[in-house]
Amino acid sequence: MASHRKPKQRSLTGGTAWTAAAVALAGAAATAMGGTGHADTRPTPAQVQAKVDRYQREAEEANEKYNGAKEKADEARQALDELRDEAARRTARLNAARNALGAFAAAQYRSGTVSPTLQLALSSSPEQYLRRASLAERAGSRRAAAVASIARQTRQLRRLRGEARHTLDQLRACQGALARHKRDSREKLAAAEALLDRLTAEQRRRYEAERAAKAAGEAARTGRDTPFGAAAPPLSGRAARAVSYAYGALGKPYVWGATGPYGYDCSGLTQAAWRAAGVALPRTTYTQINAGRRVSRAELAPGDLVFFYSGVSHVGLYIGGGRMIHAPRPGAPVRVAPIDQMPFAGATRPA
Numbered sequence: 001m002a003s004h005r006k007p008k009q010r011s012l013t014g015g016t017a018w019t020a021a022a023v024a025l026a027g028a029a030a031t032a033m034g035g036t037g038h039a040d041t042r043p044t045p046a047q048v049q050a051k052v053d054r055y056q057r058e059a060e061e062a063n064e065k066y067n068g069a070k071e072k073a074d075e076a077r078q079a080l081d082e083l084r085d086e087a088a089r090r091t092a093r094l095n096a097a098r099n100a101l102g103a104f105a106a107a108q109y110r111s112g113t114v115s116p117t118l119q120l121a122l123s124s125s126p127e128q129y130l131r132r133a134s135l136a137e138r139a140g141s142r143r144a145a146a147v148a149s150i151a152r153q154t155r156q157l158r159r160l161r162g163e164a165r166h167t168l169d170q171l172r173a174c175q176g177a178l179a180r181h182k183r184d185s186r187e188k189l190a191a192a193e194a195l196l197d198r199l200t201a202e203q204r205r206r207y208e209a210e211r212a213a214k215a216a217g218e219a220a221r222t223g224r225d226t227p228f229g230a231a232a233p234p235l236s237g238r239a240a241r242a243v244s245y246a247y248g249a250l251g252k253p254y255v256w257g258a259t260g261p262y263g264y265d266c267s268g269l270t271q272a273a274w275r276a277a278g279v280a281l282p283r284t285t286y287t288q289i290n291a292g293r294r295v296s297r298a299e300l301a302p303g304d305l306v307f308f309y310s311g312v313s314h315v316g317l318y319i320g321g322g323r324m325i326h327a328p329r330p331g332a333p334v335r336v337a338p339i340d341q342m343p344f345a346g347a348t349r350p351a
Contacts, residue, residue, distance in 0.1 A: 045207050048195050055192035056329045061313040062185035063256055063265055068284040069181060070257070073174035076167055083164040087157060094153045185256065189330060238351040239303025241277035246317045246325040249273070249334045254327045259283075264327045264334060266315050270305055273317055277303075279350050285315045292350040300339075304349050308342035318347070 199207060235243060246269065255263025260272040267288055271281045281291050289307050300306070300318050308314040316326030318339065327334050 045199060045203050045210075048199060048203075049207065049210070051195050052192040055188045055195070057309070057313065059185045059188035059192070060266065060329060061311060062181045062188065064267060064284045064286065064313055066178060066181035066185065067257060067265070067267060068286060069174050069177040071283045071287075073171060073178060076171040076174055080164060080167045080171060083160055083167060087160045087164060090153060090157045090160065094157060235302055238274075238277040238279060239301070242273040242279075242303045242317065242350075243319055243325075245273040245276040246319070246334075250325065250336070252334045254330050254332055254334070256330065266327045269325070269327045269334060270315050270317050274350050277351070281350060285312050288315060289346055289348055292348040295347050295349050297344060297347065300347055301349070303351065304347050306339050306347045307345040309345055310343070312345050314342060 196204060196207070249260065249264060249269060249272075252260075253263045254265060255268075256265060257268070258264050259268035264272065267283060267285045270288060271283060274281045281288050285307060288305055289312055292305070295301075295304060302318060302320045304318040306316050306318050306324050308316075314326070316324035316337070316339070318324050319336070322338055322340065323336055324339050325334065325336055328337070
C-alpha cells in the first residue's frame with residue numbers, strides 16, 4: 001500500500017527559499033526594464049575625463065617614442081647612404097686596379113715566357129740584358145704590391161658592405177618601431193575620442209566647458225593671460241631668445257611629431273625654441289633631459305627645460321614664477337601653464 005502513496009512535496013526553506021525569491025525578483029526587475037538585466041554602462045563625465053587624460057598622456061608617450069625612432073632612422077639612413085657612396089668609390093678603384101693587373105697578365109701571356117738563362121745566352125749584349133732584367137724585377141715587385149693592394153681593398157670593401165647590411169637592418173628596425181609607435185598613438189587618441197562620443201550632447205557640452213574653465217583657471221593662477229604675441233619678460237642671452245621664441249608660439253596647435261613653425265609637440269617646441277637661440281637639442285624628452293646641466297626645482301631659471309611624469313614623457317620651457325610654456329596635448333594649443341599641474345620629474349639647463 002505504501003507504494004501507492006502520493007510523494008510528499010519538499011518545502012523550500014532556509015538559503016534555498018531565499019535564492020529562489022532573489023531569482024524571481026531579479027526576473028521581475030528585468031521584465032520591468034524592458035526584458036534585459038543589463039544596467040546602463042554609459043560612463044560619467046568624470047570617468048570619461050580621467051580616461052581621456054590617461055589615453056592622451058599615453059598617446060604623447062608613444063609620440064615621443066616615435067620621435068626617438070625617427071631620429072635613429074634618419075641617422076641610420078644617412079650612415080647607410082655614406083657607406084654606399086664609399087663602397088661605390090672603393091669598388092671603382094678596385095675594378096681599375098684589377099683591370100690594370102689583368103692587362104699586364106694578358107701581355108705576359110701573349111709574349112710567352114723565355115728562360116732567363118736562355119735569354120742571357122742568346123743576348124748579343126749581356127750588359128743590356130742584365131739592365132732589362134733588373135727593370136723587370138722591379139716591375140714584378142710593383143705587380144706583387146698591386147696584387148697585395150687588391151687583396152687589401154677587397155677586404156675593406158667586404159667590411160664596408162657588411163657595415164651597410166648591418167645599418168640597413170637597423171634602419172628597418174627603426175622603421176618598424178616608427179610604424180608601431182604611430183599606430184599606438186593613434187589607437188590611444190581614437191580610444192579617447194570613442195569615450196567622448198559615448199557622452200550625451202549635454203554631457204559633452206559640460207565636459208568641454210569644464211576643460212575650458214580649467215585651462216582658464218590655470219592661466220589665471222599663473223598671474224598672466226596668454227594672448228598671442230605676448231612679450232617675453234626681460235632676459236638676456238640665449239635663454240632670452242629661447243623664451244622669446246616660445247612666447248611667439250603661443251596659440252599654435254599641438255601637431256603630432258612637429259617641430260614648427262606652424263605646430264609643435266612638446267619636445268618639438270622646446271627643440272625649436274633653443275634652436276632659435278643657437279643651441280641644438282636632441283629630439284625627444286628622453287634625450288633632452290640629458291642635454292645640459294641638471295638643476296633642481298629650487299634653482300629653476302627662465303629658459304630651463306622642465307620634465308614631467310615618471311617616464312619623462314612631457315617637457316615645457318620654464319619662463320619664471322612657477323610657469324612654463326608648453327604644447328599640452330592634441331586639441332590644446334601652445335599655452336602658459338603652472339609647472340605644478342603635472343608630476344615634476346626634473347629639469348635641465350641647456351646653455
